Amino acid sequence: MLQVEEVSVFYGQVQTVREVSLTVGEGEIVALIGANGAGKTTLLNAISGALRVASGRIVWNGHDITNLPLHQTVKLGIGYVPQGRQLFASLSVMDNLLLGSYVQGKGRWRYLLGNLARLPQSPGIQEKLKLVFQLFPALPERKEQLGGSLSGGEQQMLAIGRALMSDPKLLLLDEPSVGLAPRLVREILGLLASLREQGITILLVEQNAHAALKVADRGYVMEMGRIVAEGTVKELTASDRVRTAYLGRIE
Numbered sequence: 001m002l003q004v005e006e007v008s009v010f011y012g013q014v015q016t017v018r019e020v021s022l023t024v025g026e027g028e029i030v031a032l033i034g035a036n037g038a039g040k041t042t043l044l045n046a047i048s049g050a051l052r053v054a055s056g057r058i059v060w061n062g063h064d065i066t067n068l069p070l071h072q073t074v075k076l077g078i079g080y081v082p083q084g085r086q087l088f089a090s091l092s093v094m095d096n097l098l099l100g101s102y103v104q105g106k107g108r109w110r111y112l113l114g115n116l117a118r119l120p121q122s123p124g125i126q127e128k129l130k131l132v133f134q135l136f137p138a139l140p141e142r143k144e145q146l147g148g149s150l151s152g153g154e155q156q157m158l159a160i161g162r163a164l165m166s167d168p169k170l171l172l173l174d175e176p177s178v179g180l181a182p183r184l185v186r187e188i189l190g191l192l193a194s195l196r197e198q199g200i201t202i203l204l205v206e207q208n209a210h211a212a213l214k215v216a217d218r219g220y221v222m223e224m225g226r227i228v229a230e231g232t233v234k235e236l237t238a239s240d241r242v243r244t245a246y247l248g249r250i251e
Contacts, residue, residue, distance in 0.1 A: 001026045001201055002047070002170060007056035009039075009046045016042040018225040019056065024170065029192055029202045031216035031233075033209045033246055039225040040205040041083055044172050047203075048080040049073045060170075079168030083175040083205075085159040089148025093139055093158055096147045097132060100162035101125045125165070131198065132161040135191060153184040160188075164200075171195065174205045189215050209246035213237060221246070 206212035
């Protein structure tokens, strides 16, 4: 489904991703773990089209999408939930969700901020709203509330819901556990299995290795811009290096 082939990326003048290769197969949950500053977010930005690739290539379902702009990758079926959520804080929950579905509008919508909920919505958009509200039952209760007034957990739910409105086949999740209490982390990451049941493949970036490896099928470990380990969850958790550096202890 997704192949990243020897990709290098610079953030300004600094090379933060160095010849990284990884794959994500259809229906998988793949975790990318590593310390802060390892280059994980930069790699997701390159895959999504938010940052330019200096060398190497990114292949999506057999097609080279290297340096395709972000709005084009969304149309191809790659959804992105960025670190920090990046919601429209002054817009309602419903407007945030409807903006996420803009690619389904095929140019027929205008950005009427504050009035998006009054615009005609296609059956496809209604189906996506139904799915989002089923996955996150707190959101319909707050659909008129401003996105910026939600709790941290609710904002993360809204950020994921907004990405789901674009009907992604692959969801890139960047540090969804940041700033959340352990109970909410379990709740958010526990939803990934439900997303897979909806036909969504997931590439999950996490510093919380324990949490990520509990929900993933396979994983990669990134250090100093390079992939230094990869394998199934069983293989990674059996690695002394991974357990010592990222899991806190050797069991």
